[in-house]
Structures are given as structure tokens and as C-alpha cells.
Amino acid sequence: MTIDELLKLPFASVADAITCHAEARPQATALVLKDQRMSMAELNQRMDRVAASLQRDGIGAGSTIAICAQSSLDYVVVFLGAIRAGVAVAPLVASAAPETLAAMVADANAKLLFQDEGIAERLASVAGSISARRLTLGQEFEQWLVPQGTRPQAVDVQPEWPFNIIYSSGTTGSPKGIVQPHSFRWNAVQNAVTRGFGPDTVMLATTPLYSNLTLSSFFPTLALGGKIVLLEKFEAGSFLEVASRERASYAIMVPVQYQRILAHPAFGSYDLTSFNKKYCAGAPCPQELKREILERWPGPFFDVYGMTEGGGACLLAAHNRPDKLHTVGQPMLGSEILIVGEDGEPVPQGQSGEVVGRSDNMMLGYHGQPEKTREAEWFSPDGKRYLRTGDVGYFDADGFLVLIDRKKDMIISGGFNVYPSDLESVLRTHPDISEAAVVGVPSSQWGETPVGFVVPRPGCSMEAAQLREWANSKLGKTQRLADLRIVDELPRSAVGKILKRELRDQYQALPPSA
Numbered sequence: 001m002t003i004d005e006l007l008k009l010p011f012a013s014v015a016d017a018i019t020c021h022a023e024a025r026p027q028a029t030a031l032v033l034k035d036q037r038m039s040m041a042e043l044n045q046r047m048d049r050v051a052a053s054l055q056r057d058g059i060g061a062g063s064t065i066a067i068c069a070q071s072s073l074d075y076v077v078v079f080l081g082a083i084r085a086g087v088a089v090a091p092l093v094a095s096a097a098p099e100t101l102a103a104m105v106a107d108a109n110a111k112l113l114f115q116d117e118g119i120a121e122r123l124a125s126v127a128g129s130i131s132a133r134r135l136t137l138g139q140e141f142e143q144w145l146v147p148q149g150t151r152p153q154a155v156d157v158q159p160e161w162p163f164n165i166i167y168s169s170g171t172t173g174s175p176k177g178i179v180q181p182h183s184f185r186w187n188a189v190q191n192a193v194t195r196g197f198g199p200d201t202v203m204l205a206t207t208p209l210y211s212n213l214t215l216s217s218f219f220p221t222l223a224l225g226g227k228i229v230l231l232e233k234f235e236a237g238s239f240l241e242v243a244s245r246e247r248a249s250y251a252i253m254v255p256v257q258y259q260r261i262l263a264h265p266a267f268g269s270y271d272l273t274s275f276n277k278k279y280c281a282g283a284p285c286p287q288e289l290k291r292e293i294l295e296r297w298p299g300p301f302f303d304v305y306g307m308t309e310g311g312g313a314c315l316l317a318a319h320n321r322p323d324k325l326h327t328v329g330q331p332m333l334g335s336e337i338l339i340v341g342e343d344g345e346p347v348p349q350g351q352s353g354e355v356v357g358r359s360d361n362m363m364l365g366y367h368g369q370p371e372k373t374r375e376a377e378w379f380s381p382d383g384k385r386y387l388r389t390g391d392v393g394y395f396d397a398d399g400f401l402v403l404i405d406r407k408k409d410m411i412i413s414g415g416f417n418v419y420p421s422d423l424e425s426v427l428r429t430h431p432d433i434s435e436a437a438v439v440g441v442p443s444s445q446w447g448e449t450p451v452g453f454v455v456p457r458p459g460c461s462m463e464a465a466q467l468r469e470w471a472n473s474k475l476g477k478t479q480r481l482a483d484l485r486i487v488d489e490l491p492r493s494a495v496g497k498i499l500k501r502e503l504r505d506q507y508q509a510l511p512p513s514a
Contacts, residue, residue, distance in 0.1 A: 018047065049147075070208075080222075105130055107368060165178065178212075204229045210494070212308040301319050324400050327402050334359050354390070433462075452471065464486050
């Protein structure tokens with residue numbers, strides 16, 4: 001079967017799509033990492049060996065494996081080989097604490113944990129609490145594989161089967177396992193066709209393979225015959241060098257990565273004209289950053305709004321609508337987005353409330369947590385299932401979604417709703433401030449009160465008291481900052497989200513400021 005015939009089917013497996021390309025274009029490059037390159041044929045053959053090895057060990061359809069390692073060609077091979085066997089994959093955050101990793105392996109009920117040498121050393125302290133067999137990538141992995149040329153038993157993968165279990169960043173508590181089915185990934189492949197993905201796509205994967213930000217484009221790129229260029233670790237200089245050398249055409253990054261690339265002293269000396277698609281996702285992208293990207297890095301630039309859990313998504317073609325940079329765009333094709341009030345009912349256009357969404361891409365639920373799954377769902381009067389985003393926003397008169405803030409981050413001070421994003425926007429207008437975050441902390445007088453954290457631009461010095469006075473002169477009476485701290489950096493998750501829970505905890509552990 002050809003890839004064109006496969007794409008006409010209502011459902012197919014990502015693994016089968018790679019087989020189509022391996023048969024039609026065996027020498028085409030599929031994966032690149034530094035000086036390592038793997039062709040479509042080699043990738044397909046190694047996927048077969050992984051699938052057959054899992055089946056030999058009694059790990060078949062309906063089972064789960066986990067992977068915890070830095071990005072590598074073997075990481076990709078294991079992930080896709082498991083998918084071919086109908087085995088779900090739990091890609092784990094490599095930077096998580098050993099105890100957290102052990103808990104996620106147990107939660108996923110993983111039969112086998114693939115690790116690299118660094119993770120193997122880190123997990124030594126909790127080895128006794130990990131019931132899964134541990135297999136280290138490299139020589140041990142090669143010895144585990146069945147011989148070259150061994151084919152796995154064919155598996156008729158079903159659309160509702162779990163494809164992967166992605167653990168949330170845990171910015172507000174313990175990570176939850178988000179179960180995405182095979183249909184979730186195949187729908188993304190078909191949607192990518194309409195967005196111009198194909199054999200000419202060269203995706204530079206700048207975030208780890210355990211991030212849905214990466215995987216949302218990673219699988220469509222390979223399934224449609226494109227090439228993936230992996231980075232072991234993101235660094236602005238290496239991004240510029242690799243993007244220029246490999247003539248990358250696509251990247252999806254979080255805002256802080258764009259900030260660091262644009263701030264690199266050699267940014268202007270690299271040829272980045274090969275990029276025909278640049279996407280920003282994973283965290284709110286400030287409109288001033290969108291504007292800087294458009295001015296300094298010409299070419300199509302898109303801001304994407306959505307969740308790992310799925311549901312509705314929005315897209316802003318910033319290069320076409322520079323007048324809408326304060327928004328996250330309009331609902332993507334196939335997405336339905338509604339705004340729901342405190343009473344649980346949809347509100348009229350222009351009024352704010354919680355954003356809920358639905359589409360063909362929806363998680364099955366949180367693994368083993370039916371109550372958390374129900375909390376994440378909202379059902380319309382006609383019985384349609386939507387997913388809650390936890391974001392507060394509204395649609396403007398042109399149908400563009402404007403986000404106000406995270407619902408859980410909203411500060412209630414003296415009975416007034418204070419949105420940290422409003423205060424952060426003001427702080428970022430100061431010429432000496434690079435980044436800003438505002439959180440609510442307990443107050444005996446107001447219930448909660450806003451506290452700001454700022455990162456100065458390189459070479460700039462500032463006084464916290466003077467900066468707070470400057471900010472408060474521009475803020476409304478109920479918005480004024482009770483305190484402001486200058487920090488070297490803001491705590492972030494593995495994919496760049498600011499960890500406001502950590503900021504609150506840090507602040508409450510600090511002595512009072514002058």
C-alpha cells in the first residue's frame with residue numbers, strides 16, 4: 001500500500017505509514033543526530049526488531065513500556081517499535097526526581113523501562129521500588145534485540161488503543177498520566193497534510209521526546225515522509241548552527257526558546273530562510289515577543305493554543321494578522337471552543353469565562369484516575385464531551401480567542417479578581433526587564449496579594465523597591481504589587497512553563513524584603 005492510499009483510510013497506524021516510506025524511499029533520511037543518520041529502511045527494520053523482541057518477552061498489545069532517556073536514535077526506535085506491537089509508551093521526564101520517576105513507572109504499570117546510562121545511575125537509589133525490568137540503551141539494548149531480519153507478528157492496531165501515556169508537568173501537583181489513543185495521533189497526521197507537511201519537511205526537534213509539544217509534530221513528520229533532526233539538548237547557538245546546516249523547514253518551540261535564539265549574539269549571521277513554518281506553543285507567548293519574531297525572523301510564524309489532553313485548539317497566523325498578536329487566534333479546523341461561566345453555562349460572545357474545547361483529538365482520560373478525568377470534562381446541553389482548559393478568556397468581535405489568565409492563578413485580593421498576566425504585561429514594558437511572573441501569596445489583610453518576580457536584562461541593574469514603585473504607578477489600585485523580587489531566573493518545567501507553585505513556595509520561605 002502506498003502512503004497516499006493509507007492516508008485515504010479513516011484510520012491507520014503511524015508505524016504502517018513509516019513502512020510505506022521505507023518501501024517507496026528506502027534511502028531517504030528519517031533521523032539525524034549530530035553525525036548519526038538513519039534511513040527510512042533502517043528505521044523500519046529496527047522498529048521490527050523492537051516489536052519482535054517485545055513479543056518474544058510476552059509484552060504485547062495492551063501492555064505498556066516506559067522510556068526515560070535523553071533524545072537519541074534508539075529512543076525513537078524503541079518508541080515506534082512498541083507502537084508497531086500495539087504496546088503503549090510512557091515517555092518519562094528525564095529531569096524528574098528519582099522518586100517521581102519510580103512513581104510514574106508504577107502508575108503506568110510499565111513492564112519494561114528503557115533508560116540511558118545517566119538515568120540508570122540516578123535511579124540506583126530507588127531501584128528496589130521499580131518493579132519493571134530495566135534495560136539500558138546501548139550495548140545491553142543491542143544484545144536484547146532479536147537478530148537482524150526478524151519480523152514481528154502482525155498486530156491489527158485499533159484506533160481506541162492507548163498510543164502513549166504522557167505525564168503532565170506537575171506545575172500544580174502530582175503529575176497525571178494523560179492517555180492518548182492511536183486515533184489521536186492519526187488525526188494529527190491527517191491534519192498535518194492540510195498544513196503542508198510532506199517528504200520535504202525537515203523538523204528540528206528542539207524539545208525532548210517526552211514532551212507532547214515535540215510529539216505533536218514528530219509523528220506526523222515521519223508518517224508523511226519527512227526528516228527529523230534531533231538535538232540532545234537545546235542551546236541557542238547549537239540550534240542556529242544545526243538549523244542552518246540541515247536547512248530546517250519546521251520547528252515548534254516554547255516562548256523562552258525564541259527569546260534565547262533572538263538574544264544570541266550570532267543570530268543575524270545565520271541563514272534561517274529555509275524555515276517555512278515556525279510555531280510557538282506550550283506556554284503563553286507575549287505579544288511583544290511575537291512582534292519581535294515577525295520583525296527579526298521573517299517568514300510564516302504561528303502561535304498555537306491547546307493542551308496535551310487534547311480538546312479544542314486555536315491557531316494564530318501572526319504574519320497575516322499582526323493586529324491580533326494579543327490573541328491566540330481562531331479555532332482550528334475541526335475544533336469547537338466555548339466559553340463557560342461560573343454557573344457552567346456558555347456565555348455570550350465578548351464575555352469571559354473558562355475555555356472548554358472538543359475535537360477529534362481527545363485524551364481517553366487520566367490513567368487510573370477516573371475522578372480527575374471527570375473533573376476535566378464538561379458536557380454541553382446536547383451531551384457533547386468537552387475538555388476544560390483551566391484558562392479564562394473570551395472571544396472578540398472577530399472570533400479571535402483572548403486569554404486572560406489561568407483560572408487557578410487568578411488572585412482574589414480584597415474580593416477583587418486580579419489576573420497576574422495583566423501585571424506581568426506591565427512589568428515587561430520596563431526596558432530593563434527580560435522576564436516577569438506574578439503570583440498570589442496569603443495576606444491577613446486581603447486574603448491574597450500579588451507578588452512579582454523579575455529577571456533583569458543582561459548588563460542591567462535595578463532596585464526592587466524603585467521597580468515596584470514604578471509598576472504600581474501604572475497599575476490599578478486593586479492590582480498593586482505588595483512585594484517584588486529580582487531573581488537570576490524563573491523556575492520552569494522541562495518544556496519551559498513557569499512553575500508558579502515553586503515561586504509561591506520560595507517566596508513564603510524567604511525573609512521579608514526591605
